[in-house]
Amino acid sequence: MIVRSRGERRAIFIVTRVGLVMLLTWTLAPIVWIMLTALKMPKEIYAYPPTFIPQTPTLENFDKSLFASPFPGYVLNSIIVAVSVTALSIVIGALAAYAISRLQFPGRPAAARALVMSYLMPPALLFIPLFLVLQAVGLIDTRTGLVVAYLTFTVPFCTWMLIGYFRTIPREIDEAARMDGAGAARTLSEIILPLALPGLAVVGLFAFTHAWNEFLYALVYVYSKDTQTFTAGLAGLVMGDTFIWGQLMASSIIAILPILVIYIGAQRFIVDGLAAGSVKG
């Protein structure tokens, strides 16, 4: 235990509290501002000087967003895309991770290297060439095309993280299964996967979050209103010179809700998951 002097403890206490207040103010102010704006009537939004507590609070922005705009359709598309991406990433990633971490085969180090380089490949570099490929196979402006585009990031990343998780499962279990005559497929599905469930959960979370939040590909690869996800859809509502701020903010809140809920619930997992690849121990 480190024993500190009273003076030192007081100093730390003050610095910590002051720092915390500044940090949380800076962090939460924009979020609070979105919420306040969403609850104001359009006239009040443009009031000058701006009001803080809405004088005439209203739910009309949420109402319009949900019932009088293409927004719900966008959210549905986002859900379809995100769920597909998550499911595929977990399956493909688990198969590949099992192979790389548990099986012997020529080219294993090269496969691992290719994996890491793949997920480090920035989407902003890839988006034009990927556009050409998707165009060539006729997947532009389809949800399937978007799913494929997202897999380019999530599959390598999920595989990588699952390798890390699988490594924590002792090899003796594999050997025992092999003795019992189980092939690789059964070992994976009946023994490894159940043990790696927390890892699968984290990986699924990442895949879902990525697909849900992603903007660039959603913008470039899909342009029809009935196929767009909400990120591209919201941006589309802004393209003109007029920003319908009330509705935009209300839509934003609706769009963030699923992620916030999942995220707050799984926050501990995420910190552990991120650290798994880089922190010893």
Add this chain to the structure above:
Amino acid sequence: MSAAADIALRRPARRTLLGRDWLVAYIFLAPAAVIMLGVIAFPLLDGIATSFTDREIARPGTFIGWGNFSDLLSDPNFARAAWNSLVLTLGTVAVKFLLGMGSALILMQPMRMRGFMRTLAFLPWAVPGLIAGLSWRWIYDEQAGVLSWAILHYGIVDRPVYFLSDPSIAIWSIGIAMVWHGLPFYTMMFLAALNSLPHEVNEAAHIDGAGPIRRFFEVTLPQMKEVIFVTLMLSTIWTFNSFHMVFILTGGGPAMRTHILPTLAYEYSIVRSDLGLGAAVLVMAIPVFLVIIVALTRRMLKKELD
């Protein structure tokens, strides 16, 4: 003799040479390989090839050699976009590092509802990038945004500040929004690292008489080297790569002054339909990425394949 040894003796020599599971392994790897080859490696090569053509969205191009590249080298927008990318990336990474370390240290201290405080601090990162961008766009709005009003009202300035349409200020505005969005990643990583450090070395230093500040710089920080490296590298790639902030805050304006390389590539290839030129912008950025990616790959592989 045990059954296992029996099987081992009877294993054909060829399978041992290739590694006993090669067939299964390749089958398992196939889907991932299809994705990596078909949708990452191939497009990359195709993109590089495209940068040597004058291809447009609606028509295939013809080979024009170094044409696009020489155009870019004499293009002031390209030079400015490259500069903006560099400055924004390095600047925000540096700020995020400092603030992130500070936040992590603060959130390490014992306090009531610490878990809740941490969750609050992590919130901006959970918000989709586009929505973070929209929010800041609203905050920075010059007619009705709250920031414009606040700084006038509280006397911080005596003339209105044009956060997004004043070229010399716009970059800072973008930077602040990017720091807001990306800071929690640093906080998370540093917090995880701090949590996993062994106490003993720190206590030994304390017993030897080192004060908290010295302990931090000489004991804690060196122990965090690995995590710091990975965090900085990942964040550099992601920040350099970041499209949505610039896109939604200024669209690259005013007069193309706030473009970064990804948004410029978008402008050229999608808005102006010149795919070849857009691809060339990205190709020029590849060497920078390659260096970082190779360095990071080497580090991360060393940990996993040991």
